Amino acid sequence: MATRQVIRQRRRRRRLMLGATVAVTSVGVLVYLVMALLPGHKVDAGPAAATPLVTNQPTVAETAGTPSPRTTSSPSPRQSASSSASPKDTASPKAAKPSATGAQKSSRGSTTPPAAGRIRPNTSYQGVATAYEAGVGDGACLFGPSPDMMIAAMNTTDYETSRACGAYVLVRAANGKSITVRITNECPLPCAPGQIDLSQQAFAKLADLKVGRLSITWSLVSPSSIGTMSIRYKTGSSAYWCGIQVIGHRNPVARLEVSTGGGWRSLPRTSFNYFISADGSGCGKAIRVTDIYGEQLTVSGLAVRPNVAQPTRVQFARH
Known part of the structure; x- marks a missing residue:
């Protein structure tokens, strides 16, 4: 009787040990399968090198309204260049439209007196x-x-x-x-x-x-009571040929120049008191007038309007 009881106990322990082993093995297999099936998980035979985790999910700071460097609204250098070149993004002012009274711009300057003519000051x-x-x-x-x-x-x-x-x-x-x-x-x-x-x-x-x-x-x-001077284009003037005359100037005019984009061009003067641009150079562009004292007056914004005296806002100084 004692021998049979011992045999039964040994068989029970074997079954328990076998069941535990199978259970442990099953759990290990199950864990392995679960880990293998996880998205983005890679099972390597050896240890992997540590790399930064890159994710497109918003961080807590971003969701709270504080942008991270990844989501900053500053444009990239390429975007900055393209947006700067776009006219709608520039802050430069628009050109002033001509008004009924004229939209010329005037400026005053001085230079060395031009070569004296026959009629000289203080003579x-x-x-x-x-x-x-x-x-x-x-x-x-x-x-x-x-x-x-x-x-x-x-x-x-x-x-x-x-x-x-x-x-x-x-x-x-x-x-x-x-x-x-x-x-x-x-x-x-x-x-x-x-x-x-x-x-x-x-x-x-x-x-x-x-x-x-x-x-x-x-x-x-040099009279004291005198208004501002005017500019007149000769009859027949256009963008291809023009004559320019100065009217109402206080002092004799020594030189008249026109802007050509690359600088100032002095126009020859005729006996009938017009400065002529035979090839149209400078017609309708800025005009610079110099008196015999060397003072320069620059007027821009005057259109080519033949036989019309266009007033300016400038006058030569009194001497």
Whole structure:
């Protein structure tokens, strides 16, 4: 009896041990299978090297409203370049549209005085005064009708290819009387150097018209009461050819230049007081005017409007 009981106990222990072994083995197999089936899990035979975990899931900081470096709103360098080049993203101001009163921009500068012409500042000249019927006051300078008749024609020599046009001259007679006139015309030969042909109205301020000829001295002046100057394009002007005239300037004009994109170009002056751009260079572009004292006035924004006196906002300084 004792022997059979011992045998039964041994068989029971074997079954328990076998069952435990099978159970442990089954659990191990199950764990292995579960781990193998996990997404993104890789089973290696040896230990793997530690690498940063890259994920596209938002972090707690991002979900709380604080952007991480990965989700920052700053554009990349390539995006910055493309957005900077886009006109809609630039902050540069728009060009001003021309208004009915003109949209020109004006500036003032100074340079060394250009080569002096025959009529120089602070110089007194001797000659004779004569008189002519000036009509409405127009003349070789092509300014058009004059607002007053205190005007004169300069002899051809001192007219100097219209360089004298618009100059204000103080004329003094031997009898002590004086008058300031504006040069609007040319007095051809036999007018001699130094001679000024006054309008009859101006001559009458100095002496009776019956006198005919009057000994005078005269000099250049810079009047105080004068408005701003104007620019006029000649009839027939376009983007391919243009003549430019300065009107209402206080001091004689020595040079007129136009902007050509690559710099300033000086235009030749004609005897009829227009500066000509024969190939259209600078027509409708910025204009720079220099007086005999070296002061420069720059005006931009004027369209090519033939035979229209376009006012500016500038005037030469008084001397």
